[in-house]
Amino acid sequence: MNPTPRTIAALTFMTLAAPALAESWxxxxxxxxxxxxxxxxxxxxxxxxxxxxxxxxxxxxxxxxxxxxxxxxxxxxxxxxxxxxxxxxxxxxxxxxxxxxxxxxxxxxxxxxxxxxxxxxxxxxxxxxxxxxxxxxxxxxxxxxxxxxxxxxxxxxxxxxxxxxxxxxxxxxxxxxxxxxxVLSDRPARQVVIAMGDSITDGNGAPMDAMARWPDFLAHALAGEGIAVVNAGISGNRLLSDGMGRSVLARLEPDALAVPGTDTLVLLIGTNDIAWPGTLFAPGEEPMSLSRLQAGLMQVAARTHAQGMRLILGTVPPFAGALPETPMEATYWSPEKDALRRELNDWLRRADFHEGLVDFDRLLSAPGDDMRLNPAHDSGDHLHPGAEGNRTMARAVAETLMKGLEE
Incomplete structure (x- = not known):
């Protein structure tokens, strides 16, 4: 059946009206x-x-x-x-x-x-x-x-x-x-990296207006390599439950998987899942378990890999003595919570479902006291790294990312 003149005209209009090539951002x-x-x-x-x-x-x-x-x-x-x-x-x-x-x-x-x-x-x-x-x-x-x-x-x-x-x-x-x-740029990137996590990634311990969060240092280090890095951290974020924002599992799609051009997710999460139960933030919540954290991280891996992306995970840094002179000091850390943190980190070190592991635990721990942050890396609240700690974290992430690209 031959197309009518009206059909030909409509098809011609559609071809002329469509963009020649979709732009990438x-x-x-x-x-x-x-x-x-x-x-x-x-x-x-x-x-x-x-x-x-x-x-x-x-x-x-x-x-x-x-x-x-x-x-x-x-x-x-x-x-x-x-x-x-x-x-x-x-x-x-x-x-x-x-x-x-x-x-x-x-x-x-x-x-x-x-x-x-x-x-x-x-x-x-x-x-x-x-x-x-x-x-x-x-x-x-x-x-x-x-x-x-x-x-x-x-x-x-x-x-x-x-x-x-x-x-x-x-x-x-x-x-x-x-x-x-x-904010989106019209310049193409060799790789797009999303840094996701809680207040350690969001930069709570960094000085105001100093661009001294670890994703800031990472972006500065890798821009010359054609790699774009953006920060999807939220203070108070948790893997499994909403906190001061939706959980990682709930916001994974809009804040990482759907971000234009994303190739790699770097995720540091778990501190608040472990620490919040029994505090003012979650007074009636049951203690966290290793099996629940494992299941949540495996889901992150499954969804990330389904998008063809790489997943790099971080071990949970120590936080004994966190938030001194605040109402949270007495309940945020406990030996039981620290034992769970260690179990999670040991499991991550043995796991094979990710494309890289950055061992923030060993990187940031105090010499001779691996329950606490190294004073050289501590912002002062014994929970969040300061600028020097963030710089150290960024160097380790950059090494892991570049190694993965070279393999």
Whole structure:
């Protein structure tokens, strides 16, 4: 049967309208979304009281070069539409100050309304930047905007400002990320690495505004090799249960498997699964078991490998004496919890379901006392490594990653 002239015309239009080649984009920065909590008796969110009509500027450091960028805004934990009236991006010149800004569009429009549970990806915007360059994204929210989706303790200061200007009046400093969840680069990468985990990966012990988390050091070390590294850590994260964000098993898909171009997942998790039961965070929770942790990690491996990705795991570092002079000190660590940590680490060292193991336990332990962090690596709270500990972790991860690529 011969096609009609109308069919031929329709097919011709479809061919002309379709793009000649789909573009690929590389993640160059990330902040995994969390739901905003209402109970601030233990941890304040750090967010402004209201974001309706507010303008918030968020400086950040790109881990991979770009000629053009796309921004990803998140409302995945929102229960209401999130109106964003305007977005701009510019090179950061320090604190809340910026250079000349570019307007960011969404489907050709200057604003967007993000549906509950959804994300919005911007149109490409021209902004040439090297790996390690500082940029700033400025969002102006609509009059009905509610803060339901954020990233806590970003180790980077954002700013509530009077208006989107190069040198604005700063109303307040905000130690969190709001709505902005990813920045994409148009430059192709040799490999894309997602670093996932809890507050050790999120960088809780690192100094503010210092880019001294272990994924920061890793990104800096590997950008010259054509490898992009982004940080998908969440403070309080657990493998099996929700904490200050969804569990690793629940967020594995959006925060790792679905991230454009991802080749390798580096996962350090387990401290909070072991430590939280019996504390103020989970007072009635049963103690964790090795079998449950094993089953959870095997599921991570199965799902990662089903995507054709590599999985690199880390052993759980020691944390005896953690969180001194806090209400958590008496219950966060115990000999029983430390015994489980050791069992898990020994099992990981013998396991063959991953493509590499970084032994953070042995790397960070104090000489002669492997229940505690080495003082040279300790941020001071006996739980989170400081900048030097993070630098040591990044070197070990880089060695494991590069060895895997060479094999």
């Amino acid at each position: 590389t993640p160059t920065w990330m902040a995994s979304p969390q739901p905003v909590w209402s109970d601030t008796t233990v941890f304040a969110t750090g967010l402004p009281e209201r974001i309706a009509g507010a303008t918030i500027r968020q400086p950040l450091t790109l881990g991979f070069p770009a000629e053009r960028l796309r921004l990803v805004l998140s409302n995945v934990h929102g229960t209401h539409p999130l109106p964003v009236e305007a977005v701009t991006v510019a090179h950061s010149t320090g604190a809340a100050d910026i250079g000349a800004s570019r307007t960011v569009l969404f489907g050709g429009n200057t604003g967007t309304v993000i549906a509950p549970g959804a994300q919005a990806v911007s149109d490409p915007v021209a902004l040439s930047a090297a790996a390690g360059a500082r940029i700033a994204v400025t969002l102006t929210y609509g009059p009905d905007a509610l803060a339901e989706d954020f990233h806590w303790d970003a180790r980077e200061t954002s700013y509530l400002i009077e208006a989107d200007m190069p040198a604005p009046v700063v109303r307040a400093e905000v130690p969190a990320r709001l709505s902005l969840s990813m």
